[in-house]
Amino acid sequence: MALNPDRIDAAFYDALRRHYSEEEIVELGAFIGFNIGYHTFFGTLKFYPMFAPDGRLVSQEESARIYGAAPGSLAAASK
Amino acid sequence: MPHIEPLKAEEIRDPELQELIQRGEELGVPDALFSRILARAPTLAKAVLHAMLHSHAEGNVDHRLKEIIRVQLARTAGDPYFGGLRSARAAKTGLDESRIAAGSGRFEDDPRFTAAEKWALRYAREMYLNPEKIDAAFYAEGKRHYTEAQIMELGAFIAFHYGMQAFARTLGAQPPGKR
Numbered sequence: 001m002a003l004n005p006d007r008i009d010a011a012f013y014d015a016l017r018r019h020y021s022e023e024e025i026v027e028l029g030a031f032i033g034f035n036i037g038y039h040t041f042f043g044t045l046k047f048y049p050m051f052a053p054d055g056r057l058v059s060q061e062e063s064a065r066i067y068g069a070a071p072g073s074l075a076a077a078s079k
Numbered sequence: 080m081p082h083i084e085p086l087k088a089e090e091i092r093d094p095e096l097q098e099l100i101q102r103g104e105e106l107g108v109p110d111a112l113f114s115r116i117l118a119r120a121p122t123l124a125k126a127v128l129h130a131m132l133h134s135h136a137e138g139n140v141d142h143r144l145k146e147i148i149r150v151q152l153a154r155t156a157g158d159p160y161f162g163g164l165r166s167a168r169a170a171k172t173g174l175d176e177s178r179i180a181a182g183s184g185r186f187e188d189d190p191r192f193t194a195a196e197k198w199a200l201r202y203a204r205e206m207y208l209n210p211e212k213i214d215a216a217f218y219a220e221g222k223r224h225y226t227e228a229q230i231m232e233l234g235a236f237i238a239f240h241y242g243m244q245a246f247a248r249t250l251g252a253q254p255p256g257k258r
Contacts, residue, residue: 001245005157008249013082022083026120029246030127037242040206041234044213
């Protein structure tokens, strides 16, 4: 959906139906679309997790050092 | 026919969901096709439709500007369904096709748009084409035109509608007149 939407065709949906109900496919599709939209938006806002992996509350500067100031994007990696 | 068949109107019995579908029909975005596909997951459908309608038609940013942005985003997403829908409310309050098309074109040079509108149109265009351009300087410029609340309203609107357009594209849904 994010990188090669043309690959999601009728045959792809038929394959999904072998594993999921129509309700579950709609749930997955909307969830994935939501995440495609929001993660890019969040990326532009430059905020990082409030807690370190060990549970400590950390500053945004420290969090950026821990989690990486420039998270890799799938779109960039595919270019 | 879309890859997921929409429910028939008589198969949708939840009054809250019926009302949300009706509100979408009256606004024109989304029309019943997308709503009835979503209705296959009814609890999710209510949350999605609430968010779509609220982010597009309410808030403190001009609805007509959001409508221009929404169509621009659908073109970025390659989604003919949402790209072919139009807000009846925006049309009724003066938004015409020429201005909508201009928002997807060379709007930077178009004197019909204010500096604030041009910033919002760039925000939407760059978000999914060149997100690295939306940096601290870009947000600082946005704050000269909009409050932080309005910028969050715009960003959340852009993210949510683009996400649903990315989903709709894969469904093979078509707008009225092309079905």
